[in-house]
Amino acid sequence: MKKFVLPALLVTLLAACSSTGTFDQAGGTAVEDRSTGAPGVATVTAPSMAGSGIAALTDPNNILSKRSVFFDFDQFVIKPEARPLVEAHARFLVQNPQMKMLIQGNTDELGSREYNLALGQKRADAVRQALTLLGAKESQIESVSLGEEKPRCGESNESCFAQNRRGDMLYSGEF
């Protein structure tokens, strides 16, 4: 079983470029040099996650391999058809108290990114509340939002938007 590890926020300096000039002031005001990157902009590459799944949770014949709860437009309540899935994951969390879950709420792309981040949080919170009502512990679950940033479907039409209005459940080792 994978241990729950939060990503270390390692920063890789690819290039610390600076050729900040100090200029002779005689004869005029020195011009700030941006042409060669000074006061420069050093490029940093963010680390990417090497997530790995857990066999029991990725078996396509197991309901636990399904991770997405879908929502209607402008809605933040879990639909009846999603109940069996939520119940199965609640049971798994109860039976595996060492497991942690990250719930990522998502929205369609219409409107402000930050406002959508807040709306996605409402969806993640709805899934979290359903799981805790079914016995999972608050300390096992973190609900966060990806807003409109990680669409499953990239086209601008309603069937696509419907796939993007969802909450995804990730387990320890997958995030």
Place this chain on the structure above:
Amino acid sequence: MNILFSRFRLLLAATVATLSWAAHAQLSIEITGAGATRFPVAIPLFENEGSLPRGITDVVRADLERSGLFSLVDMGLVTLPATAVPDLAGVRARGADAVLAGSLYPQADGRYDVRFRLFDTQKQTELGGLSLRMTPAQNRATAHRIADFVYEKLTGQPGYFATRIAYVVKSGPRYELQIADADGMNAQTALASREPIISPAWAPDGQRLAYVSFEAKKPVVYVHTLATGQRQVVANFKGSNSAPTWAPDGQRLAVVLTKDGQSQLYVLNADGSGLRRMATSPGIDTEPAWSPDGEWIYFSSDRGGSAQIYRIPASGGSAQRVTFEGNYNVTPRLSPDGRSLAFITRNNGRFQVAVMDLATRQTTILTDSSRDESPSFAPNGRMILYATESGGRGVLAAVSSDGRVKQRLSVQAADVREPSWGPLTR
């Protein structure tokens, strides 16, 4: 070191045919509208400018033209040295109400003294002059300083050509937070990631950016020092951390956290310490923006049932509703003088940039596009940079605060979004 050398080819569709821009530009700028009356100005070649590998006055002309406030009077290959008063009547006869005379003086160390004087051809007076020292590679930075000088002398407002902009480019699975000069040139990548980056916000010092990165599979707020690449996590609480905005003092940030429930407003120090909750609402509070005088924090909220803009005293207190028309008004951004508010309004299903005069509460929609986001004022308040969509791709656009001047900035084969206009740092 220019990391992104030659990454994109320049596509210049400006009305200015005389520009000779460097080939490694990332953003191309298209002028799609100009002011009704434009001030005619002549910027002839500087004396000895031909000895530089890349020019200065072509960049000055492009800056002024792009502002939409000036028309350029062609002076051909005439040069007017800074040492003598030019034939102002002759320049006036060509139609220019002002003219810039300048000279370059090579120095023993390879640098140049650039001296210039601006003249009013109607009053036959000198409006002022400056001397700058530059290396040949600093031609653009020098030109932006000169354009700022001309702009300020002729409009009475500070220029914004020597400022920088931040924005996010998405190409395939790769996200880059880029910093460019206000004309889209000199783009450099501050952060590259395989996860989204949103909401860059310039610190008042122009040296640091706060933003939200999803590299930890959740939104976390960072403060990033551009020159060194040093990054600090300032908000990584349980739940989501987003929407950073700087207090005018540069010491504090407002952020949105979900650690206590739904998205709510908090203030903390720029090093992440001293967390304090600003407001408690039963719904969403997000997108905080400090007023320039530091007195108010504007934000969007659904506390009244629909997404509207409110404000709350920065010292604490009760919220006041600011927008009342329509059912989706978000992303409040104050003008630098604090007198007007830019925001995004949904208008018959279209998301557009609007500006409200805070004294009269009169609102004007400035754009005719339908997917506008993230308005950001130029430091002098004249232009508003925002993100929109064109041809299925994210592009940046700018509109003057009176709606007359319009520009589009795009990167080929990539989505550009989340613009933020940096401060004046002189």
